[in-house]
Amino acid sequence: MKHDILAIDIGGSKYMTGLLNEEGGIYAANRCACTPGSGEKVMAGIIAAARLLLEKNPDYRPDCIGVTIPGLADPKMGYWVEASFSGINNIPVAAILSKEFGIPVYIDNDAQACALAERLFGACRGVGDFLYLTVSNGIGGAIFAKDSLYYGAFGNAGELGHITVVENGRPCKCGKSGCLEMYAAGPGIVRNYMELGGCGTTEKREVDAKYIAGLAAKEDPLAVETFKLEGYYLGKAIAGACNLINPRYVIIGGGVSLAFAVYEKYLLENIRRFIYRSANKELKIMPSAFGYNGGLLGAAAVAVCGRCKKFGWGTF
Numbered sequence: 001m002k003h004d005i006l007a008i009d010i011g012g013s014k015y016m017t018g019l020l021n022e023e024g025g026i027y028a029a030n031r032c033a034c035t036p037g038s039g040e041k042v043m044a045g046i047i048a049a050a051r052l053l054l055e056k057n058p059d060y061r062p063d064c065i066g067v068t069i070p071g072l073a074d075p076k077m078g079y080w081v082e083a084s085f086s087g088i089n090n091i092p093v094a095a096i097l098s099k100e101f102g103i104p105v106y107i108d109n110d111a112q113a114c115a116l117a118e119r120l121f122g123a124c125r126g127v128g129d130f131l132y133l134t135v136s137n138g139i140g141g142a143i144f145a146k147d148s149l150y151y152g153a154f155g156n157a158g159e160l161g162h163i164t165v166v167e168n169g170r171p172c173k174c175g176k177s178g179c180l181e182m183y184a185a186g187p188g189i190v191r192n193y194m195e196l197g198g199c200g201t202t203e204k205r206e207v208d209a210k211y212i213a214g215l216a217a218k219e220d221p222l223a224v225e226t227f228k229l230e231g232y233y234l235g236k237a238i239a240g241a242c243n244l245i246n247p248r249y250v251i252i253g254g255g256v257s258l259a260f261a262v263y264e265k266y267l268l269e270n271i272r273r274f275i276y277r278s279a280n281k282e283l284k285i286m287p288s289a290f291g292y293n294g295g296l297l298g299a300a301a302v303a304v305c306g307r308c309k310k311f312g313w314g315t316f
Helices: 039-056 093-101 110-121 186-195 209-217 221-245 255-274 291-308
Strands: 004-010 014-021 026-033 064-069 072-074 079-083 088-091 105-109 130-135 139-145 148-150 249-253 284-287
Touching (some): 004 291, 064 110, 105 110, 110 130, 110 148, 130 255, 221 249, 249 255
Parallel strands (some): 064 105
Antiparallel strands (some): 079 088, 130 139
């Protein structure tokens, strides 16, 4: 029986809605800017965007919804627990969407969801042990171990973005300081660039990580130094995680993964510097091939796995 999925990817600065099949094929999708506001306001915008997508594609009738949540999620109860960057917390996403659309809803943290997508549709098909890292406006992670997502004792395993990489460093909204997210996520990259002497604006646009990556590709000295730092911070955190969990692959997704070629050399240098090499000889590190569609595919994977309880999804 054919199953279509309404996929919703909630990000820090945007959300995407899409219609997908169980194999990860995308029929239609749209992308909307996410303006700062309450969780209720964000949910209202998402519902409006999803309804518009369904109206424009009447031939597709999804029988379930998959959602990726930035920050902490409770897949079992269907709650968006907390997003430290926005202050949104305790939103019953699954209940709201199920009531609105009349079909089952499955949610998970965005990194956990994207790890599921890599296992179902991507580079990790047939791979039971890997680490997934998403680097965008924030940083999240997910651990696949023995062919199942590892959630930890309290359901929040994989928060690599809150590993301390700088002692007494920049304050983070999670409540501590020096977090990887504050140095290696998109806003952190911009701040690193400005602290090195770069300008935060140009005549045509506000500077962002994508713009700085473009400069680095053209060998602009400040931009190159900025992405050397990116390789250092990410490499330090990834090496520590690999020393602990010993994965076969590390997959890097999110918007910053699109600039992987710019910082790959520095990333690998620092992973070799900090990792226990003899214990991780066959480790492979690569960017996700999904690009900006990774979150939508993650949402679809959450729905597929939620419906059939595949790969231990949703168990604690």
